[in-house]
Amino acid sequence: MKKTRRFISAVMALAMVSVLAPMSAFADTVVDDTNNPAPKTAGFDVKYTYTNPAPTYTVTIPAGVTLSDSESVKKSIKAENVKNMEENGKKIVVTLNAATNDNDTDTTFHAKNGESDATYTITAGTTAVKVGDTVAEFTDDGSVELAFSKITLPAKPVAGDYTETLTFGISVEEVKVETLLTTITGAGSNARIATSANVTYSTEGIATLTFSGTVSYQASPAWGWWGYGWTATVTPAEGYTITKCVFYDDANRTATDSEAPFVVETTEEDKTPRINGTPIDGGKSQSKGLKKIEVYGYAN
Secondary structure (H helix, E strand, O other): OHHHHHHHHHHHHHHHHHHHOOEEOOOOOEEOOOOOOOOOOOOOOOOOOOOOOOOEEEEEOOOOOOOOOOOOEEEEEEEEEEEOOHHHOEEEEEEEEEEOOEOOOOOOEEEEEOOEEEEEOEEEOOEEOOOOOEEEEEOOOEEEEEEEOOOEOOOOOOOOOOEOOEEEEEEEEEOOOOEEEEEEEEOOOOEOOOOHHHEEEOOOOOEEEEEEOOOEEEOOOOOEEEOOOOEEEEEEOOOEEEEEEEEEEOOOOEEEEOOOOEEEEOOOOOOOOEEOOEEOOOOOOOOOOEEEEEEEEEEO
16 A cells, blocks of 8 residues: 555656656747746757869860971860869869960960971960960860961971970869949030040949040030041959940940950041941941940959
């Protein structure tokens, strides 16, 4: 009988402990209301952090090339096993860093045999390259063909090998996204000779427009900058790269220049704005002036 009473007492004690113990919920939220128990809620955050795998790649640079005196010779730079580039906003950049007989002043390279000098050029795709230029970019597997022109020998060639060593650099860089950086338009009233007061920028400090020759500004009617025999050049400010400029004439006809220097000009005989020698109106002699320039590129 005593044992039975002791067992019942123990059970009651356990029950009391159970009632008095606080109830715990998720996310370390404690709900404690013994006097007036009521339904409770508690928040619980679920989180997982994913990190993009690091980029990997294999780039193969040709071991060398033997030039010809009759035709060009082609070699390819190859990128293989390229992974996780775009996901990380990266790209592989291959540059021509150095040439033993050349500097970065022009696109003519020199293979030498002692003091005897033979010349050649290198083209990546359709672009002639020089020391310091980018010759290939990859975000996936692929190849870029380098064309080595036929060699030009000196007037009195010397028997033996004409050689030069090229050094290429390979790096992984951030992908720069081209955006509209600023829009350059005319400002002020009519001016026989346009000045900086007749130029305004939608965003300051990104690019500058400079004139050479005599250029006028016509606000009404809205011709913009106009005249004969003048040029205008768009130059990036420090810390910015311009990738293209879109030029607008007075009738909103456009022409795009995607290679520096970014220049628009007129001739002494025709006031039609020309980009890389091509009239903005297609040669119809209908343009009266240039009224807007959109500048695209990115911050370095």
